[in-house]
Amino acid sequence: MTLLLSLSATLPSVLALLWLAWRDPKRRRTAGLASGPAVRRLAVIVLLLPGAALIALGAWAELLIWAGLSSAAGWLFTQGLAVPGTAHRSAHHGR
Amino acid sequence: MIRLPQRETKSLLAIHGWSAVCLGLLLYVVIVTGVACVFADEIGDWASPLPEAPTARFPSGIDAPLRTFAESVDPSQRDAFFAFPRAGGRMYAQFHHDARDASGKMVEHDIAVDIDPATMQIENRREGDDDALAAADRTNAISNFFINLHVRLHVPEPWGLLLTGVLGLAMMVAAVSGFLIHRHLIRELFTLRRRRDLLSARDAHVVAGTWNLLFSFLLAFTGSFFSFASSFGVPVMAMVAFNGDQEKALETMVGNPPASDPRPATLANLDAMLADARTRTHSEIYYIGIEHWGRADARVSVTMLPPEGELLGTTYVYDGPSGGFQYEKPALGRVPSVGGALYGLMAPLHFGNFAGVLSKGVWFALGFAAAYVALSGMRLWTTRRAAEPGWRPLTRAVAGIGHGLPLALTAAAAACFIAQIADAELEPVMMRSFLAVLALALAACWMVRDAERVSRALLLLNGVLMLALPALRLLAGGPGWGAMFATGQFAVPAIDSALIIAGLTCLLAVWRATAAERGARQALRFEQVRG
Numbered sequence: 001m002t003l004l005l006s007l008s009a010t011l012p013s014v015l016a017l018l019w020l021a022w023r024d025p026k027r028r029r030t031a032g033l034a035s036g037p038a039v040r041r042l043a044v045i046v047l048l049l050p051g052a053a054l055i056a057l058g059a060w061a062e063l064l065i066w067a068g069l070s071s072a073a074g075w076l077f078t079q080g081l082a083v084p085g086t087a088h089r090s091a092h093h094g095r
Numbered sequence: 096m097i098r099l100p101q102r103e104t105k106s107l108l109a110i111h112g113w114s115a116v117c118l119g120l121l122l123y124v125v126i127v128t129g130v131a132c133v134f135a136d137e138i139g140d141w142a143s144p145l146p147e148a149p150t151a152r153f154p155s156g157i158d159a160p161l162r163t164f165a166e167s168v169d170p171s172q173r174d175a176f177f178a179f180p181r182a183g184g185r186m187y188a189q190f191h192h193d194a195r196d197a198s199g200k201m202v203e204h205d206i207a208v209d210i211d212p213a214t215m216q217i218e219n220r221r222e223g224d225d226d227a228l229a230a231a232d233r234t235n236a237i238s239n240f241f242i243n244l245h246v247r248l249h250v251p252e253p254w255g256l257l258l259t260g261v262l263g264l265a266m267m268v269a270a271v272s273g274f275l276i277h278r279h280l281i282r283e284l285f286t287l288r289r290r291r292d293l294l295s296a297r298d299a300h301v302v303a304g305t306w307n308l309l310f311s312f313l314l315a316f317t318g319s320f321f322s323f324a325s326s327f328g329v330p331v332m333a334m335v336a337f338n339g340d341q342e343k344a345l346e347t348m349v350g351n352p353p354a355s356d357p358r359p360a361t362l363a364n365l366d367a368m369l370a371d372a373r374t375r376t377h378s379e380i381y382y383i384g385i386e387h388w389g390r391a392d393a394r395v396s397v398t399m400l401p402p403e404g405e406l407l408g409t410t411y412v413y414d415g416p417s418g419g420f421q422y423e424k425p426a427l428g429r430v431p432s433v434g435g436a437l438y439g440l441m442a443p444l445h446f447g448n449f450a451g452v453l454s455k456g457v458w459f460a461l462g463f464a465a466a467y468v469a470l471s472g473m474r475l476w477t478t479r480r481a482a483e484p485g486w487r488p489l490t491r492a493v494a495g496i497g498h499g500l501p502l503a504l505t506a507a508a509a510a511c512f513i514a515q516i517a518d519a520e521l522e523p524v525m526m527r528s529f530l531a532v533l534a535l536a537l538a539a540c541w542m543v544r545d546a547e548r549v550s551r552a553l554l555l556l557n558g559v560l561m562l563a564l565p566a567l568r569l570l571a572g573g574p575g576w577g578a579m580f581a582t583g584q585f586a587v588p589a590i591d592s593a594l595i596i597a598g599l600t601c602l603l604a605v606w607r608a609t610a611a612e613r614g615a616r617q618a619l620r621f622e623q624v625r626g
Contacts, residue, residue, distance in 0.1 A: 002404045002450045024285035061404050061450050068310065068447075068457035074284070075306035075464055082287040 006065040009050035013066065014073045016047035021077040031083040109485045116473055116489050120496050121248065122262045123469045127500055128245035129314070130462035133447060133455050135238040139182035140586035142511070143234040144574060148582045149184035149212035153380045157186060158365040160215045164188055164208050165388050170359070172204060173389055179382035182234040183584070185218075186210035189228070190388075209234055226251075229522060236521040237508050240529075246322075249526070256322045263319030266465075269472070270311045273304050280305050293478060300471035307464040314465065317445035356392040363418025365395070371420060372397040372411045381408055391416055396424065404450075406443045407436075470497045492537060494546035498553035499536025505560045506532040512567040547612075551605050558601030565591040 020043045021027070028034070047070070054063040099107070131138070161178065172192040181187050189207040196202050207228050209219045221231035229239050247255025274280065284305055287298045304311070362385070369380055376399050384396040393415025399408040410424040425431045426439030443449040447458025473493045480486035510528035514521045539549045568591070569575065579587040 003453055005404070006450075006453065021285040026282050027285045027287075030286055030288060059404060060406050061401070061454065064406075064444075065450060065454055065457055068454075068461055071306050071310060072457065072460045072464065075303055078285050078287050078302050078306070081285065082289040084289050 002061055002065070005054075005059055006062045006069070009054055009062060009066045010069045010073075013047050013050050013070045016043045017070060017074050018077055019043045020047065021074070021081050027081065027083065112476075112480070112486070113489060116477060116493065118262065118265055119469060119473045120492065121258070122266055123466065123473070123496065124248065124500060125245055125259055125262050125318075126266075126462065126466045126469055128241050128504070129318070130459060130466055131241045131504065132238075132245045133459045133462060134590075135242055136181060136448075137452075137455075137586045137590060138241070139235045139238040140184075140584065141590040142237045142508075142568070142573075143182045143185075144579060144584050144587055145183040145185065145211065145213065146574065146578070146582070147213045148584045149180065151379065152180045152184075153186070153369050153383070154212045155366055155370075156215060157210070157212070157369070160186075160210045160217055161188055161365060162362070164210075164217055165190075165362070168206055170389050172206065174387065176385040176388050177382060180212070182209075182238070184212050185234055186212060187235075230520070233515075233521055236525065237511050240507055240511075240522065240525050241504070253325075253327070256325060257327060260319050260322030260327065263315045263322060266315035266469075267312060267319065269469075270304075270308055270315065273301075273472075274308055277301055277305070293475070296471065296475050296478065300468060300475050303464050303471065304468045307461060307468055310461040311465050311468065313444055314462070317441050320441050321445065354392060356390065357387075358391040359389060360391040360393065360416040362388055362393055362395075362415050363413075368395055368413045368418050369397060371413075372399065375411060376402060376409055378402040378408060385415065387415070394421075401443065401449050406449045407439045473497075488541070491540040491546055494550050495537035495540035495553075496533070498550045498557070499533050499540075502536060502553050502557040502560065503529045503532040505557055505564065509560055509564060509567055512564070512571040512573075515571040547608075551608055554601050555605045558598045558605065561594045561598035561601065564594050 020040060023040070023043075051063060051066055051070075054060075054066055165173065165176070168190050173190055174193065175191040176189065177191075178186055178188040187207065187209060189205055192204045193201055194204060203224050204222070205224065205228055206220070206222045208217050208221075210217055219231075219233060221228055223231075229243060232239055243249050245259075247259055249255065250258055277283075280301070283298075283301065285302075287302050288295050365383070369383070372380060378400045381398045381400045383398070385393060386396075387393045395413040395415055395418075396410050397413065398410045401408045407426070410426075412421045412424050413419060414421055422429075425435040427435035447454045470493070474497065477486055477490040477493050481490045507525040507529040510524050511521050514524040536549075536553055539552070540546050543549050574587065576588045576591070579585070
């Protein structure tokens, strides 16, 4: 039950994090990519909503696992979507 | 402000920076060993499995061997007793007794045994203080070594605990000050520039630190609490409120002060008490503690694991001679309180063991990130100052300990298996191997100018050694995967697999770093030729 509830809560948050990381304006600017329309507020709500639901349910163990997995996923996505040096240089040259 | 000549100011700055980095390196040791300690139980099961998996944490019939053990201990030395399963499910049982020596100094005398849960045979009896017991422990040696390094850096009590407590405070200060000084923390949450320069190193440190901020603070706070509570908190409280009587202070705090009755009385059947505790909650027994075994005022505390989805387990108290249930005990005192609940939360929040392997896996990942933040922070700090002669040794020390420490820990585990094959004492061999590898890593970083190359060599060696550990385990008489799968003991294949994956990851990282360096060198040569 703990596993199921933790993973069910983490999945939407991780997807929201992936979206936020992919569309992040500062990251895209640094990579020389065009920034799309900002829908960050919705993604942030999707990110945090499962945590709020777990608090409302009093599922503290699942809340800690959700927070830990989301933090680790955020770090991994940032690592995976790192801006390569060449793109950074070309962005500077393009300006 | 005191006005100082420029030379003195520079010297003071160097002392300030040196002390901060030295403290940071010790903190890194505590964090890295803490990451390994998340799986201390599983490491014990992996290193010393039994041929048969126990049927339960406290199997039926455990009363008889525990009673036999108790009868072999002098009644005057049965003040406190505790037992819990570890290292393949062996029951670790220990009597603890405090006494004053001829000079009036308080000394502890402990007696411990292991009990095989399948045969109920008593094995490995040892006596002495905590350190003597740890040194004579052959079934949980690797876990003990890591835990001792994490908890007190192998420094004698209370100094080791005070030191790790201070390091926990330093980690909290680093987390809070890092949060305050990085102004664009949220804006740069997803921005990581991957180049081979200081900017990328700064990005990598800030990004990892930001994502790990909350947990770093949590782990540092709870870790400091554990270090200071016994080494500083209880003695100070005892001095202030209990006229220096630490035992009285603890009894009042724990809320279990028995009315003293030293008349002899036989302890009731433990199996019956454990069976009763199981009917009261939907979880298994975590550990048992008994005060004054064999006396009329004996009390038995049975602490349960947290039930599914909860953070805290319950403790049930039984009357020793009658075996009757007495009351459910909060973590502190006799009635539930906010303080008691917060105190109870310290352990699950620090150990991350409240939901089995799932929560341990999360804590492992977050601990790994914390270690990365500590190391990347020190590397950033020292690399920025590498041109100054006073900072060069520290730059090399950071490189040496950064990759040398994980290698030294793997070497200590390998040394344990080799000592088992040679039938030598385990703890001294592990300690010597650990220190020798760490010293060699530091010496290599000191002598070779290219610290990056030494770091890669250390990572390569660690990868090779991790790949060799499963083989060494087998050579030391450990069982194969088939036998472990057949008996449902999955810690052995799981940790063997994790070591193989980690070893291959190290080798891959070295290969990629070497290829990137070669590429950069070729590009530079091409630029020179073209220019």
